[in-house]
Amino acid sequence: MSITGKNYIGYSQSAENAKTFQSYVPVKHTHLPETFHPATAEEVEKTMQLAERAFDEYAAIPASQRADFLMAITEEMMAMGDELLERAHQETGLPMGRLQGERGRTINQLTQFANLIREGSWVEARVDTAQPDRTPAPKPDLRKMLVPIGPIVIFGSSNFPFAYSIAGVDTAPALAAGNPVILKAHPAHPGVSDLTAQAIVKAAQRTGMPNGVFSMLYDDGYEVGTALVQHPYTKAVGFTGSFKGGMALYKMAQERDEPIPVFAEMGSVNPVVILPDTLAAHTESLAKTLAGSVTLGAGQFCTNPGLVFTLDSPALDEFEKIYAREVGKITSMTMLTEGIRKNFFKLRDKALAEAGVETLVLSDEKAEGENQSQASIARVSGKDFIKNPNLHEEVFGPFSLLVVCEDSIELQAALKHIPGQLTTSLMADAAEAAGHPQILRLLSRRAGRFIMNGVPTGVEVCAAMHHGGPFPSTTDSRFTSVGRDAILRFVRPLSFQDWPDSLLPDELKDSNPLGIWRLVNNELTQDAI
Amino acid sequence: MSITGKNYIGYSQSAENAKTFQSYVPVKHTHLPETFHPATAEEVEKTMQLAERAFDEYAAIPASQRADFLMAITEEMMAMGDELLERAHQETGLPMGRLQGERGRTINQLTQFANLIREGSWVEARVDTAQPDRTPAPKPDLRKMLVPIGPIVIFGSSNFPFAYSIAGVDTAPALAAGNPVILKAHPAHPGVSDLTAQAIVKAAQRTGMPNGVFSMLYDDGYEVGTALVQHPYTKAVGFTGSFKGGMALYKMAQERDEPIPVFAEMGSVNPVVILPDTLAAHTESLAKTLAGSVTLGAGQFCTNPGLVFTLDSPALDEFEKIYAREVGKITSMTMLTEGIRKNFFKLRDKALAEAGVETLVLSDEKAEGENQSQASIARVSGKDFIKNPNLHEEVFGPFSLLVVCEDSIELQAALKHIPGQLTTSLMADAAEAAGHPQILRLLSRRAGRFIMNGVPTGVEVCAAMHHGGPFPSTTDSRFTSVGRDAILRFVRPLSFQDWPDSLLPDELKDSNPLGIWRLVNNELTQDAI
Incomplete structure (x- = not known):
């Protein structure tokens, strides 16, 4: 594959901006030849319209097919072979061994989320069955599960071109949960971002995902990021980077007419x-x-x-x-x-x-x-x-x-x-x-x-990992960006009261067709009702 | 018991303010004789100092004892009998039958949280055991659970003098989780607030809780609420009321040097x-x-x-x-x-x-x-x-x-x-x-x-209830104020890496002494490790 330098707006490529920038090569203190086009205001708008339209369709796709999509991303990334690693090395100066490990971790993250949604219990289904004869008032039937929230804007991070960037710790759970994702690529590694975006787009197309489930935009300034965070269709933001950058996005998100959650991981001195x-x-x-x-x-x-x-x-x-x-x-x-x-x-x-x-x-x-x-x-x-x-x-x-x-x-x-x-x-x-x-x-x-008796470096990707912490290390101590619980940033509970079984999502049907763990009348069980 | 009109600062009563206000009686369009003293800035400071000191001690108290405290609150409230209901009726004009039902619901909420923490699985314990021989790097032992976050400021709501006020939907889970609570009493029902505060204080004292685990302050203006939300020791805010009120607190909390979560439930047109x-x-x-x-x-x-x-x-x-x-x-x-x-x-x-x-x-x-x-x-x-x-x-x-x-x-x-x-x-x-x-x-x-096929009025207190919703009905669609998951607003995950078993909290020890459900190496189980 070759780097296009164009914005990936759903399944289209777009380069409306005459202005461009190039990749910096830290080991040689020079630049690479390809040019990248920061997105224009119109391209941002088109991206968000597409994401919003994709949301309902994508959210309704069965989890098993979303899992296929995530696994297809891993396949497309691996199919790029050393080309991807070499570009990452050129753009970041990180050693090849480290980058190979980081790619492996990224594949692992995507795979873990694919497995998580295939198994299905992560939606925290709770069922309280009706008591029609209760006095003084009958008790309705109530069922609850986690559902996606809408288009998520994610900022690629400079220091992990794979694991915290285009297909990284924010993208994997946001897509797994059923949300469209809009990536703002980090200008420190636009080429590896471009290649990774192509892998995701190809994976989305071959697994039949709706156009707009994923987009990626460039900018070497702040305009595109600002426009994305301020856009009314954006429902949450994921960011890893500096305190200054994280807080700027956080404040911007709180000043919207509709404030939205920002999970910004902003570093730490790790005493x-x-x-x-x-x-x-x-x-x-x-x-x-x-x-x-x-x-x-x-x-x-x-x-x-x-x-x-x-x-x-x-x-x-x-x-x-x-x-x-x-x-x-x-x-x-x-x-x-x-x-x-x-x-x-x-x-x-x-x-x-x-x-x-x-x-x-x-x-x-x-x-x-x-x-x-x-x-x-x-x-x-x-x-x-x-x-x-x-x-x-x-x-x-x-x-x-x-x-x-x-x-x-x-x-x-x-x-x-x-x-x-x-x-x-x-x-x-x-x-x-x-x-x-x-x-x-x-x-x-x-x-x-x-x-x-251990040092803080090394973040294991597993269920018991909490990669977050009290302010100012993050903007919300209740969430993590690593591990299965990272998905909780991008979902919300929805209760269904007195719904006919036929209309309920599979996760909440009496027969428990997915065989997931559910809290039924306060008891954890995999049984049908 | 008689109404003191004083602020309840831990186990002390305090009335430093010369300014006072009285209860309004809507059915008679008149006022009751007792006077209530808005807290002064010094009283707010004293309250927060006490709450901060109480936090470490209270958080370390075994859940079973915190459950005893919650149940003692229900006993003390019931022991007040009709006096409590009658005062509520005078101050709100709500019918006695409705108030009796609401008190029952409040008792039920406290009881449900007592049961929840006695059982213990709510902490979402996750254990990933070590793989010392893994290559290229050994895998550490990681264990995670939800822990309390610190002093919580709660605003009593005008329309539910019991269920959404002093001992209501915010207080019960905040205390259950191990956080000290500071109540800003709603000026629409100061007398029933005073009586309920006495019940909580009495319950705390007789179950051996630390001084400062609960405080309640008066104000018929905005100064005390503002000071509480802005105080650096405050770690989260719970509010039920108007859009204007909720957003004012939300903005205030975001503008702090350390932003804190505000769960404001701000009403709805419920189409x-x-x-x-x-x-x-x-x-x-x-x-x-x-x-x-x-x-x-x-x-x-x-x-x-x-x-x-x-x-x-x-x-x-x-x-x-x-x-x-x-x-x-x-x-x-x-x-x-x-x-x-x-x-x-x-x-x-x-x-x-x-x-x-x-x-x-x-x-x-x-x-x-x-x-x-x-x-x-x-x-x-x-x-x-x-x-x-x-x-x-x-x-x-x-x-x-x-x-x-x-x-x-x-x-x-x-x-x-x-x-x-x-x-x-x-x-x-x-x-x-x-x-x-x-x-x-x-x-x-x-x-x-x-x-x-049902109307929205009537909020069942159960695990599958979600009483929250997308903005502007609340400030964060990911949380509920009713049902067991209401506790998630006031806790955060903490990971323990490579801890010796003897130092781990009981919830995470190998032997699983509490017999709780845990996710061990990605499998839900009540077994020991």
Whole structure:
């Protein structure tokens, strides 16, 4: 397949805009030849009209056929072979091995949602049968299930060209649930977006999905995203990226005549707390593990551990020495975009210049011609950390701050200054952890995921994963973007009162033809009624 | 017990404000002697500090003890006997029979949540066990469950002094989940609020709950509500009332440094569609049923059917005649507050003066000395309805507009002008309904609950109830305020990665000591691991 550079409006391609942009190649600090056309206002309108028209038809398609569509996407993506991976590599500078793994994860996400909707119990069917003879008033028959909500606008993320982009963690559940999807492609990887969109369109066509079930639009500015979020047909928004970007979309969505839900995952400093006995017992392995996590993917993960807390204790010197040595060993790393690189060095330098911050490892900013970074780490006292809000914020990239507290009281005070996080981690064995209930509570309350004796990087795609967290890590702590429950962002319950069995959706019919788990008169069962 | 008129700040009573207000008695258009003290800014601050301190302790109390607390509330409320009902009657003008029923429903809600948390499966536990030998990377052990989020601010509603007020549909699930609750009492019934608060405080004390698990503050203005919603310790808001009130709180919550979820249920016109064959077959019973529903509780229900759609058909004349006769028969009804009565007549008169609106039954506004209304109904053509947005809005009180459409096409066009609703209803047998798939889709998409051959008034408290709906009926179509799923508004998922079994909450331990349903490696089971 070849890159068209055109917007994918349902089954049509469209390039009305004379203005174009090109892909940036971070490893070579150059651009690729293909041109991409930002969507015009008319193209946005056409896209939304098509999505709205597709909604009723798509929502009514049996789940098994929607599952076929999702699996067809995986087949079309795999059929593109190395072409897809190579383009992703060119546009992101991420290593081929990592991209292969990420594609695998994306295929896995689509497959899990296909399986979820094939099985069917995810709709949380609840049936309360009628009691016509109840006094003083008869009880009606009530049945409830989750239903799709309408066209969903999704923003591709820069740091995961597959798993959080065109066919990623927002698209898979939104399509699985029965909603049309409109993708705003991330300008950092338009070519891989183009190819992935072609895979989705081809999959939709060959599995008989309605025209408009999927569209993808380009923009290297903010106009298309704004128009999509403000469009009255849009019913929810999915976003992964910066705090500034996420909040801009969130505010925009709340200011509409009809406010709509925005799930924005906006990053996190992912504090790691190391308790002293554990620091003493595992000094070297902790230092090495943390060094690996801080520098993984050039630190460009929302789960990057940006703050490491510990207590002043005998093992600390040795830990710092090994930690600095290991971080210093990491060779230079390509960053995703020029903007991310520049911002990294700006924020890192700002952090290093704050009062009381002592540099442990300082990487050099390479020449302009190379979009590279090296890891830096620094150290600050709990006291200085507590009084300086600038140190509580994320530095996106390979940087981490070691916060050394005098005692457990100061550590608790420091943790109280940390806002909501995707993850928190505690390095402690069961006995030492049990001795610090306040630390456990403080870390629990701030976290979407609380890890014991592990680093936050690495987000498993499974039912028990919660990839979300209290504000400001996301805009709504009640939802996740990873795992089966990610579908809950894009559905709503609908109750059916006193419906004739013949008109009810299969999920709610007496005979339970799909054999799903249902809560019938408050008992979970797969039985018919 | 006697009414204190003081704010209930945890286990203390406080009346710092020199300003006071009194209860209005709608049936007599007079006031009761007791004075109530709006909370001061200092009292609000003290309340929130106490709630925040109570949170960690309360969240850690075993569910069985929280269930005891909820059941103790029911006992204390029942122990107040007729005193509570009589005060409610004085302050609302609602008939004693209705209030007795409503108290029963409130007790039922508390009991259902006590049972829900005693059983325990509501936490949606998910366990994915580790695969240490998986390649290329080992899979960690991940477990997830719903946890409370912190202090919840709840606004009592004017039209249900028990079921949607101090111990009502928001308080019961918020407390059940493990969150402290701060009630802003509705100034329309401060006395019954005072008594109910005493019941809750007494129940909390005798079941050993932490001081601050529940507080209740007065205000007959907006200051206290504003301060509560803006307070940084507040983590979510529950509200039932007007569109204007709900949206003011929603905007306020979004403009905080940390935006928080607001579930505002803001009313609805609850459109009812009658298809022609069914109109012909059941002319008289439909007219009588609708007349009863429009006038129930003086029309002061969020589920009042404010719009009735039908097609011009042979049975229409007869239907109109009986409908008008039945509505005309209803004797005058007391309205809850002066403000509600005045607003009702203002909006009704405005609707009746719109182009093409023909009055079918017109009630008179009684003298100032009586806070009474009588039901009014009117008729308009589909054509006039479609072009006039003023007719699409709610008139809170006993008013309903009959919209007569020329044909099914015009009916569909009219329904497209209706925004989101708590309920929609279709009067049609299975065969006739099946012949109108577009009508079914239009009504489904706009509804939280879709009723066949029944009126929207009457909200059953059960698992399959969805009392919510697309905007503007609520601020978030994904949540309900009635039924077991109402608890989902006030919790969030938390993942535990690689935790030692001894430190995990009981819900997630290998042995499953609570015997709850869990999703273990994608299979629902009550078994241990």
